[in-house]
Amino acid sequence: TGSTRPQRILRAVQKNATRGDPCSVVKAIDDYCRHKEWAMNVGDEKGCIVDSVVSEVKPTAVLELGTYCAYSTVRIASLLSPNAKLITLEFNSDYAAIAREVIAWAGLQDKIQLVEGASGEWIPRLKEEFGIETFDLIFLDHWKDRYLPDTKLLEKCGLLRPGTVLLADNVICPGTPDYLDYVRNSQQYKSKFFKSHLEYTQEEDGLEKSVFLG
Numbered sequence: 001t002g003s004t005r006p007q008r009i010l011r012a013v014q015k016n017a018t019r020g021d022p023c024s025v026v027k028a029i030d031d032y033c034r035h036k037e038w039a040m041n042v043g044d045e046k047g048c049i050v051d052s053v054v055s056e057v058k059p060t061a062v063l064e065l066g067t068y069c070a071y072s073t074v075r076i077a078s079l080l081s082p083n084a085k086l087i088t089l090e091f092n093s094d095y096a097a098i099a100r101e102v103i104a105w106a107g108l109q110d111k112i113q114l115v116e117g118a119s120g121e122w123i124p125r126l127k128e129e130f131g132i133e134t135f136d137l138i139f140l141d142h143w144k145d146r147y148l149p150d151t152k153l154l155e156k157c158g159l160l161r162p163g164t165v166l167l168a169d170n171v172i173c174p175g176t177p178d179y180l181d182y183v184r185n186s187q188q189y190k191s192k193f194f195k196s197h198l199e200y201t202q203e204e205d206g207l208e209k210s211v212f213l214g
């Protein structure tokens with residue numbers, strides 16, 4: 001009954017990061033996953049691209065699909081304006097528990113609402129449960145075969161507006177072919193690929209930024 005990788009990541013945060021300092025939390029996770037054991041965080045290289053998109057969009061309502069250890073949750077939330085909110089969906093209760101601790105260590109509990117549940121069940125409830133009209137930015141980083149169905153569900157639920165930005169991780173590795181095909185060929189999206197590398201490796205990967213046109 002040893003520890004899990006997320007538990008070891010949380011321990012690295014508690015050991016090496018300063019409470020209330022999101023940047024030190026991000027750095028502690030990157031240092032651990034680069035030098036001790038790989039984990040599927042968006043990472044520091046793709047993370048800089050995420051930062052630039054967040055800074056450009058200046059979102060007040062952000063949705064993240066797939067929290068895992070809350071690396072990207074903390075990274076994005078640390079860049080948000082005082083009144084902005086980030087909702088993150090995680091359906092694995094063990095990961096959700098770790099993520100809550102990482103978010104607390106970063107001191108970002110007031111900006112982040114972690115919802116423990118599946119995207120398919122919760123996307124239709126976000127308007128009613130959280131008073132959301134539409135999202136300004138959506139970060140997709142959950143199971144890769146769920147990017148497309150969940151994007152269609154977001155459209156159906158009226159959670160996208162002209163200008164909403166969808167930012168998708170791993171469009172090369174592991175890859176999200178059906179999603180890429182959809183956003184790149186649909187008249188409803190203006191899509192752009194940001195070439196990068198798989199977190200902590202030299203493998204090719206990248207992010208797809210798709211603006212919903214309505």
Ligand SMILES: CCCNc1ncnc2c1ncn2[C@@H]1O[C@H](/C=C/CNC(=O)c2cc(-c3ccc(F)cc3)cc(O)c2O)[C@H](C)[C@H]1O
Pocket residue numbers: 040041042065066067068089090091092095117118119120141142143144146169170173174198199
């Ligand atoms: C009901 C299901 C849908 N609804 C859901 N609703 C809520 N939460 C959901 C849903 N589906 C999944 N989640 C949660 O999101 C997380 C899942 C994250 C998944 N990420 C990857 O698989 C990946 C792989 C590699 C990779 C690359 C190269 C390799 F060699 C190995 C691995 C790299 C990367 O950057 C990656 O993000 C978490 C583990 C899982 O519980």
Ligand SMILES: [Mg+2]
Pocket residue numbers: 040041042141169170
């Ligand atoms: Mg990813």
